[in-house]
Amino acid sequence: MSRVSARSVIVLGVVGALVTACLWWLAGGGTGPQGGGTPVERAAAPVAEARQLRLGLNIAAGSALHAAAELFAERVAERSNGRLRITVHPDQQLGSDDQMLEMARNGSLDLVLTPTAKLSSAVPAMQYADLPFYFSGRDELYAMLDGEPGELLLSKLGRIDLVGLTFWENGFKQFTANTPIRRPEDFARLRIRTMKSPLIADQFASLGATPIPIDFHATYQALKDGAVDGEENPLVAIVGMRFHEVQKHLTLSNHAYLAYVFSASRKVYETLSPEMREIIRQTARELTLWERQETARREADFIARIRAAGVEVHTLSADERRHFAQVMAPIADKFGFEVGYDLLAKTEELRFAQAARSGEAKGRQPWVLALDADLSARGAQAGGAIYRGAQMAIDDINRKGGLLGAPLRLLARDHAANPMAGRRNLELFASIPSVLAVMGGMHSTVVTEELDDIHRLKMPYLVPWAAAQGITLHDHRPSYTFRVSINDTQVAPFLLERALRRHSRLAVLIEQSPWGRSNEAALRPLLERLPAGNVELVWFQDGDAGIDATVDELVRAGRQAIVFVGNGIEAGVVVKALARQDRPIPVFAHWALVGGDFWGANQARLEKVDLRFVQSVVEEDALRNRSFATFLGNYRQRYGLGNGAPVPSLMGSAHAYDAVQLLARAVTRASSPDRGAIRNALESGVGYSGVMKDYRPAFTPERHDALDRSQLKLARFDGRGRIVPAD
Template sequence: MKGKVFIYMAAIMLLAGMVFAAWRFFYSDTSKSQEQTQTSVPEPHYNLRLGLNLSADSALHAAAQRFAQQVSARSGGRIEVTLYPDQLLGTDEQMIEMAREGKLDLLLTPTAKLSVDVPAMQYADLPFYFADRSELYTMLDGEPGKLLLSKLYDIGLVGIAFWENGFKQFTANRPIRRPEDFTGLRIRTMKSRLLMDQFSAMHAEPVVIDFATLYQALADGAVDGQENPLVAIAGKRLYEVQKHLTLSNHAWLGYVFSASRKVLESLPQDLRNLIIDTARELTTWEREETARREIAFLDTIRAAGVEIHELSDEERQRFVEALTPIARRYGFDVGYDLLAKTDELRTLALLAQAEKNNLPAISLPWLIGLDADLSGTGLVAGGSILRGMEMAVADINAKGGILGRPLRIVARDHRQNPQRGIQNMEAFDGMPGMLAIMGGMQASIVQDELEAIHRLQIPVLIPWAAGSGVIHHDYRPSYTFRVSIDDGWAAPFLLEHAQRRGRHVAVLLEQSAWGRSNEEALKPVIAKFPPDTIELEWLNRGETDFSARLAELQSRGVDVLLLVATAPESKALVEAMAQMEKPMPIYAHWGFTGGKFWQQSHNALNKVDLRFVQTILIENNKRNTRVTVFTEQYRAHYGLAEIDPIPAPIGAVHAYDLVQILALAVRQAGNGDHAAIQAALETLKKPYAGIVRDYHPPFTSDRHDALGPEVLRLARYDRWGRVVEAE
């Protein structure tokens, strides 16, 4: 029996072993098969198209060829780039649209062609704005360039690098060595308001002519001169019909290497990085190749008998002075966030050089900072404040500066972010010679900065923010000083006027610290009115549809609105109001004037009666000669015609007065010590005849508001967008 059991168990074990062996064989074979299947799947390949408008013999095309070769090699053939020069895929405008839609992968586009959708791309078109190539490249490859490229994202492109077609030079049939030499000449230009204004400023007549017909226009005498890089002057043989070339290097014809946002974001991350890194690495080679070829172009032009002039430092400076107003005029178009960053880097370079050379402090400028929104919903307010500061600084420096040293502005964009604002404060405090900081539009930002302001103990001047908390706080001694209004008296002023206009008022307040400040100011006033005649509602930042809300309010008998909101929400509300059969009048706080409200809403304002609070009305103010002089100087400084609106004028006026008051305080203190300046601001002995009012004194130890409710006025926009008297 035992023998049979043993045999039986042995048979079972043998069978189990065979099954296990078979399973192992099958599993191993299957795994190998799966592994072989997985490893045999080829990696995806991408065939990308790159479009550009230049010919195959250009430096840009040569760099693009290198890009294609290096990307293919570095990716192991996973990416192949095919070039399409000479506008084979369409015009620049068509290629831009194709890339935005994801129908073209990569492109090289002149900055001028991108400026239609991104006006900031006019940055390098500003005449004589950059000292030399080195400074321009430093800016384009640094923070300003990154900021500029980032602006392409919103139009469906990813900006990668700045390549170039060279610096622009002047040609004419007479020598051009001074701005006056352009007087009376007809100069060909592209269709660009900035470029046309450039030549008009030198008393030439700008004439828009297509580049394809430029040679014939010069040959026929239809125009007397033009501007272009040497590659265009030589390539188009313009030297055959022009007698003089001026090496002015006055502006730069840049090309943006960009990618379709849709296409780039569809690629694996490693390939995205490969494309971006390769294009950026080739930037230096492309620029050097452009410069190398320009030597040959000059030889060709010189051999044709053209007289070549190179501007001396003195001659160049005369052009700089003549064309500086162009850069000022286009500040809002190019963007004060970009221009401010450029000026900051220039100032930091100046300070670094002074430290390196161990120069005494007396040889350096005094600094005043600006911490404001230069790129968001308050960008018009921020730019207006900066302009008021610029005017005051120009006036102060023309009179010898402060204590023998010139004054200089350093502006930083806090982008409506309080943490960035605090970082700005700390950065300013670390700059030698920083006297004080000017704040921006948003009261909530200033309130969040109060701890940092008083920890650093640096005077902060407020030209706009109306929130009560920016001045009325528990920090002692207080370092915040304001030339602006306070919600405590602005909100009741508006309610009083609104209540005179209608029987039932609805107050719409933004859900923010600013809105709550107005609520606190209105509560005791509302309590004095009969019940059900005034109601209060809140609106949210980003709210875009007010049609149903307005209809509901009107159905409840509301016949006038009081509005406290910034530009985007105000625009949406006014446009909804314009669609109503019987639009209600609106009385508004001035916050919306700090954004691009009028530019976006002027058509709706033809149907809506909108009135808003101001401290001073500078248009057609014949009663105040100081206002008249300021307005005339402002328009001359920024190249504006009489009917051109002064953007957000109260920002400029308040900032101007504050800088002048600061200068008096520093002179009284006798030095740049922050505590001494704070004390001098509270005890200023010398009166100042300002634009808004006479300040005698502007502040005291227990009063840091320089204005009072007596300055309040009601305003409206006229048909040109100027802020004028409403009643």
């Protein structure tokens, strides 16, 4: 094929889009590869064992994404000396986005470019770039996607059998409307077309607009008929779908980003040699900058076309962006469980480091509460709950003026249930002068492994969720660990005693870990007083695949109930094994299982199995505790939960809220950011009328546990997944 003109490319792009009835994008000419033959045909001379791969995408031929894909195919062929040949299939030639994703997952499609919106149902974290006004601009967003947050996002694709390579784009989203959009208030009472996304719907509802989900291809008619007043999309889609013909105003807001994930089928990728994998990965990443620049180059032409159509174009000023960002700020935390607190924490950490390096921050620098938590592994829900409770307390403290004349902020790092990661986090936090204290959770194993470091670094350490005795009962003096949670000396006997009220022949299934041994030590005095054989103690390893067989043996042996001390994964295996029984025996469990979405994963089985677990607080406590009722109401409003919706790991949020408030009072009493002075103030009788109880005092030199057995109760899941009293 001879070299074609930019005008010819435009015409071909329009014709192709009309033929396919998919006017998503309008080509604007390109600077991509041209010349005789396709990119693959222009590659090195063919070799005998060339591997043929297919790359599928939904974008029209001639678009920036398509041009980059063709260039990718050409360079891979060159670098592999013809051993890899890639054919590019644009315009959904191989199927819809959903169909191509399924093909890639099962290995029948090799490579795929997918909009993050289409991936977010399977990998909710892909909504990261949809967070409105979350990024300060292009440079910051690109730095995040090309850095650790992006690597974290790509790694999550492994859950659906894809290998993430890089992020390409279709551009930043902009607002169009029939009225000027300059301020958040300008959205009041407007009807805005959205895609079907709770996050995006909440974005516009927060601005006072009415979000109306409408199919992309029906949007033009809805705008023309006045069914909606505006919409958001990248410029390429606005022009390609001719939205500018039925809208009077365009606001260049760059408020969110339509990223495309370049990924490979894991089943295919693993069949390639390491050399070929690296060629694919490195080439895709090298072309990321080219694809972004090409998209931006074409956007200048799109803006000119929109202006030529008589549309008024406004670019948000820095002050206008800041105003929008302030209004939209709560959305990231509100959707933290969907996007992932591990991802949000990493982003905030990088921002904190960048500000420190560049000296960007102005005025009085904030004090820092550091959070060392499981934000991505089996306790991620508990970690997120702690994050939420801490952030709610920090916001309340800052509304009252902050601490020591400056605001307080949260800085979190994920330890992913790995003690070594937790220890590294502690070292980093200790090196930051503005860190006043560290909060840790969940997983007793992590905290107990950190004890030597906590005391070597002389770091006040608050524990809102971890029950091992050794966390506060240890030989370090002075002690820097303070717990607003329950100690196993109370939890384990409470569980066994409650089970013994109804059953005489029990089994105690207990995890072989520091936490498990802490529970066994707490149970030993009670077990020694019971008749021999009444209670059988059975140990299991974390991740034990044979625990279901153990459950079967216990049932056959005539055990009437199980007291379970372990995490949610193993608890799920126990419930599954019992659900198979004709007459399942009941389970009395430690609270660790509510650190994840246990009900969601075991809903059907829980209809058959009587599972009860210990809690320190349930929603019904709001009927008797005004402070808790206020906290719960504020939580539901902040996170958009109706009265009937379950609150994820409520206990963790309530404990964390009180722990931060107690820390604030200790800092105020110490009148100093000195960590030793804060430690001394914490154990000097600081009091507070809190969510969980009236702390008078919370801690003493002899007692670093703020809660006691009087807070314990048995709970269960109701039919909607809410945690309710079981007694």
